[in-house]
């Protein structure tokens with residue numbers, strides 16, 4: 001299916017077709033075929049501004065604008081872009097941890113903008129795993145406790161298919177990220193990469209429908225990073241977990257179904273890339289320049305299935 005919007009042009013195939021009632025409300029968007037498939041994540045006209053002034057315009061700083069995104073269950077998407085382009089801000093909005101200035105985000109069909117904080121927290125607990133760029137481990141809890149805590153605080157119970165209890169599953173996950181010998185260590189007693197792996201195990205424990213990860217391999221050596229990448233894609237395959245990963249790691253981006261490039265707070269189109277490459281020879285990257293016409297914000301890495 002092709003969608004054409006006025007602001008950012010993009011292609012969506014039948015795997016990424018959005019919820020139809022939402023689409024009909026969007027000006028200048030044409031739906032060419034119908035699908036009953038529902039995206040796990042659907043973002044329309046998303047924008048984020050903050051009160052701090054943009055020194056160049058003396059206006060409130062616009063961090064994100066005109067973001068459109070549709071991600072189907074089981075899909076893997078890499079979001080790339082230079083430092084400061086808005087990747088972490090976008091991920092925080094997708095997780096409902098921050099409030100958009102414009103637009104809407106639907107998670108599993110629910111409009112997060114129409115929920116109160118408690119409802120958003122419940123939806124997050126039910127559907128989401130989040131790996132923060134800054135880990136966000138609790139300093140007074142051990143590695144094992146940090147992994148278990150969100151599940152202990154939620155009503156959600158780990159899948160019973162393995163027959164293991166919560167603690168055993170947490171220990172197993174910590175072993176899978178190579179920390180079986182560090183269960184009782186506190187964050188301050190762990191290296192940066194080890195803390196990151198605890199954060200990864202914590203995000204996996206609830207077997208989320210959608211895993212949002214901000215630079216999940218950013219602090220890891222190549223070997224450990226590869227192990228974590230393999231683990232994320234095992235989860236993706238075993239449980240149809242949708243992956244939305246912010247990364248500077250080309251090995252990780254290459255494993256994803258799609259790659260989207262964020263520049264100055266907007267997903268870049270082919271036309272933008274062509275314009276830049278004409279004005280600055282050699283600037284186009286394979287991440288953004290090899291897409292098909294019409295202009296698109298995403299580079300499919302695998303063929304679509306539906």
Ligand SMILES: Nc1ncnc2c1ncn2[C@@H]1O[C@H](COP(=O)(O)OP(=O)(O)OP(=O)(O)O)[C@@H](O)[C@H]1O
Nearest residue numbers: 050052061063081082083084085086087088089090
């Ligand atoms: N609360 C805020 N107030 C003012 N400016 C902010 C705020 N949060 C983010 N920014 C600015 O918005 C821009 C995008 O920040 P963000 O952290 O999303 O970038 P990023 O793409 O994740 O970068 P990196 O790759 O370095 O992690 C940056 O220029 C940052 O300084």
Ligand SMILES: [Mg+2]
Nearest residue numbers: 087088133214
């Ligand atoms: Mg960031």
